[in-house]
Amino acid sequence: MTVVHRDLxxxxxxxxxxxxxxxxxxxLILDPANYRRYCLGVGFHAYGGHGLHTPLRLPLPGAGHWHAVVTTADPFAEDAEAIRVRRPLAPVPGAGRAPGRAAATPAAAASVPLAA
Structure with a gap:
């Protein structure tokens, strides 16, 4: 198993x-507090899911600081996952929202919240 972390x-x-x-x-898409909890092995809340196809696109839950953790079954996948963030081309309504608060848009609602 390979785990790849990216600070977004x-x-x-x-x-x-x-x-x-x-x-x-x-x-897993986690805010900094939940990423720390994930690293400590205690209960955390995350967004994300199981990716079956490529490219996999997941909207971030909202404005703020985020971490991505990708786990694959391939023990030899060094850094096989190319991870990047695509920013919106135009300002999104509510972009001034407090960090970590999910937007009430269809794109943000597409991420499925996960609980450990």
């Missing part, structure tokens, strides 16, 4: 996480 930094509403997968993968 601060993102705006409407940003989309895009992954190019070599194999099936589990993807």
């Amino acid at each position: 930094g601060t993102q705006y509403d409407g940003a989309i996480l895009e992954l190019l997968l070599d194999d099936r993968a589990d993807v």
Whole structure:
């Protein structure tokens, strides 16, 4: 099993996480507090899911600082997943929203919240 972590930094509403997968993968999108809890092995809340196809596109839950954790079954996938964030081309309504608060847009609602 391979686990790849990316600090996505601060993102705006409407940003989309895009992954190019070599194999099936589990993807977690976490804010900094939940990423710390994930690293400690205690209960955390995340967005994401199971990726079966490439490219996999997941809208970030809202404005704020985010981390992505990708887990694959392939033990030899060094850094096989290309992970990038696509920013919106135009300002998205509500872009001034407080970090970590999900936007009430169809794109943001497409991410499925996960609980550990």
